[in-house]
Amino acid sequence: xIERNIARSRPQRxxxxxxxxxxxxxxxxxxLVRPSEPRSIGSxxxxxxxxxxxxxxxxxxxxSPGVIPWDITPPGPAFAAELHGFGWLDDLAAVAxxxxxxxxxxxxxxWLVRYGxxxxxxxxxxLTGRRVLRWLHHAELLxxxxxxxxxxxxxxxxxxxxxxxxxxxxxxxPGLPRIExxxxxxxxxxxxxxxxERVAPATAALDRECQAxxxxxxxxxxxxxxxxxEIFTLLTWSADTLVRTGRRPGAPLLAAIARIxxxxxxxxxxxxxxxxxxxxxxxxxxxxxxxxxxxGVRHRPPEGDAAMGYARLRQGRTSVIADVAxxxxxxxxxxxxxxxxxxxxxxxxxxxxxxxGSGESFGDRWRRAGRATASHSTLAVEGYSSSRFGxxxxxxxxxxxxxxxxxxxxxxxxxxxxxxxxxxxxVGTHGLVHVRELELAWDGRRLRGEDTLVALDSGNRKLxxxxxxxxxxxxxAARFHLHPDVDAELDLGGKAVSLALPSxxxxxxxxxxxxxxxxxxxxxxxxxxxxxxxxTRQIALFSSAREYATRLAWSLAKTQDTPxxxxxxxx
Numbered sequence: 341x342i343e344r345n346i347a348r349s350r351p352q353r354x355x356x357x358x359x360x361x362x363x364x365x366x367x368x369x370x371x372l373v374r375p376s377e378p379r380s381i382g383s384x385x386x387x388x389x390x391x392x393x394x395x396x397x398x399x400x401x402x403x404s405p406g407v408i409p410w411d412i413t414p415p416g417p418a419f420a421a422e423l424h425g426f427g428w429l430d431d432l433a434a435v436a437x438x439x440x441x442x443x444x445x446x447x448x449x450x451w452l453v454r455y456g457x458x459x460x461x462x463x464x465x466x467l468t469g470r471r472v473l474r475w476l477h478h479a480e481l482l483x484x485x486x487x488x489x490x491x492x493x494x495x496x497x498x499x500x501x502x503x504x505x506x507x508x509x510x511x512x513x514p515g516l517p518r519i520e521x522x523x524x525x526x527x528x529x530x531x532x533x534x535x536x537e538r539v540a541p542a543t544a545a546l547d548r549e550c551q552a553x554x555x556x557x558x559x560x561x562x563x564x565x566x567x568x569x570e571i572f573t574l575l576t577w578s579a580d581t582l583v584r585t586g587r588r589p590g591a592p593l594l595a596a597i598a599r600i601x602x603x604x605x606x607x608x609x610x611x612x613x614x615x616x617x618x619x620x621x622x623x624x625x626x627x628x629x630x631x632x633x634x635x636g637v638r639h640r641p642p643e644g645d646a647a648m649g650y651a652r653l654r655q656g657r658t659s660v661i662a663d664v665a666x667x668x669x670x671x672x673x674x675x676x677x678x679x680x681x682x683x684x685x686x687x688x689x690x691x692x693x694x695x696x697g698s699g700e701s702f703g704d705r706w707r708r709a710g711r712a713t714a715s716h717s718t719l720a721v722e723g724y725s726s727s728r729f730g731x732x733x734x735x736x737x738x739x740x741x742x743x744x745x746x747x748x749x750x751x752x753x754x755x756x757x758x759x760x761x762x763x764x765x766x767v768g769t770h771g772l773v774h775v776r777e778l779e780l781a782w783d784g785r786r787l788r789g790e791d792t793l794v795a796l797d798s799g800n801r802k803l804x805x806x807x808x809x810x811x812x813x814x815x816x817a818a819r820f821h822l823h824p825d826v827d828a829e830l831d832l833g834g835k836a837v838s839l840a841l842p843s844x845x846x847x848x849x850x851x852x853x854x855x856x857x858x859x860x861x862x863x864x865x866x867x868x869x870x871x872x873x874x875x876t877r878q879i880a881l882f883s884s885a886r887e888y889a890t891r892l893a894w895s896l897a898k899t900q901d902t903p904x905x906x907x908x909x910x911x
Contacts, residue, residue: 364458370499370532382430397422399701424462426474466517469524550596558603559648561672566620601637606647609686656784678725682716697866722815726765771803813884820879846900853893856883
């Protein structure tokens with residue numbers, strides 16, 4: 341599951357604690373009448389780390405062999421959320437060995453003894469929904485006949501948490517957290533005896549959330565592709581469970597699934613991974629394909645449309661996904677990135693051009709750095725992001741000064757797909773509009789791009805003139821961050837950059853027109869689930885705007901293809 345720490349206000353914490361303790365007084369145990377099948381996918385590597393006592397959650401690593409996780413002092417709130425959400429059950433189950441199964445039961449029973457009666461951390465609606473889903477998915481593992489005490493405690497705790505979810509799901513923030521809480525409630529009410537009266541209210545609430553949170557284009561307010569995948573997965577699980585128990589899913593639920601599936605297909609690169617924008621990562625391997633298959637929705641989005649604000653070019657073995665919309669606004673702006681007009685490029689199963697990603701799991705400093713325009717593969721004016729952060733207090737994390745006018749045009753030619761987009765993020769600070777053109781050749785072997793900074797009207801030109809008098813020009817850089825697996829080196833006397841992929845492909849980046857210094861700089865790849873950011877490189881074109889229109893033209897062309905035996909075409 342996507343890593344997240346769901347912040348709660350003081351009234352929310354008090355309300356959760358009150359209802360958790362009230363639910364904890366319920367003594368009657370439920371019976372599991374419809375065990376769920378394992379649905380979530382775990383990691384064998386992470387499971388073996390847990391067996392060795394290496395707890396890596398939310399970017400924090402705690403090495404405590406032989407210690408149960410509830411004895412660990414969490415190094416941060418996100419670490420505690422990952423623990424109490426029980427996503428690690430997926431990883432231990434993936435190991436599929438008696439020692440891992442026993443550890444899963446022991447840790448679950450220890451949680452039940454300490455917190456099962458409604459006290460302690462972990463009693464928020466989203467975390468409870470997440471935890472209930474994992475318990476139901478791995479019920480066969482947990483309810484071993486030799487663990488009679490665990491079974492009795494687990495059944496009582498499931499009954500209490502179902503009651504808690506029925507009373508507190510509305511306290512969860514709209515979007516993924518609330519859908520997570522409602523999905524847990526739906527599954528629990530369907531799986532246990534004596535809870536059938538909770539099914540109809542829970543499914544009706546889930547239908548309302550689908551109508552309110554899923555846009556007509558299948559997108560969500562945060563514009564986070566990985567978060568959209570998590571919502572889609574939860575909705576498909578809920579719909580499938582309703583069908584399996586003889587109930588008909590609501591029309592809004594089915595309609596939301598039908599809208600999201602084509603959007604996710606547009607956000608999928610040639611290698612099956614998601615585009616990494618606005619806090620999202622690529623997603624667990626195979627998770628996207630499994631969710632799309634389970635949904636039963638086969639149609640694709642209309643050609644030429646921007647899905648959730650992202651435009652996709654695909655030719656041959658190459659996919660390009662660009663951010664061509666206004667950044668998220670309102671509450672969703674607290675996790676948004678200044679990524680307007682950034683793009684990613686993947687060739688076959690190999691990412692080439694990427695964005696740095698979300699640094700949230702590596703601490704606040706990396707989180708803020710990952711949100712800046714310079715951490716994305718686009719043009720940035722020196723010292724500025726295309727969207728700026730808020731001031732102090734609650735607004736400190738918001739993108740409050742963001743582009744308001746983002747335009748997109750597409751053209752389907754015989755020789756190439758062409759995408760032209762622009763944004764006004766630098767008009768207020770420098771009087772300049774950024775225009776980016778991307779042209780992907782019909783065989784996918786060449787991407788030609790142009791980046792232009794232009795002062796369009798007299799007012800903008802006056803502001804630009806003031807910047808010229810004060811600074812002597814507007815310094816900027818067009819950056820192209822490389823995936824860590826790409827081997828890059830300057831070539832042709834510093835006029836080009838040669839990029840070798842592990843598959844054997846070789847691409848070459850060149851500056852075609854304009855005045856700029858081509859450089860190969862250090863960069864980072866902020867990947868969730870790792871202990872540290874990964875070192876990588878970036879191509880940078882450093883230049884200065886001294887006229888009302890400054891243009892840089894560049895190309896990225898494949899000069900050596902993957903050997904035929906290793907070809908991996910997009911499905």
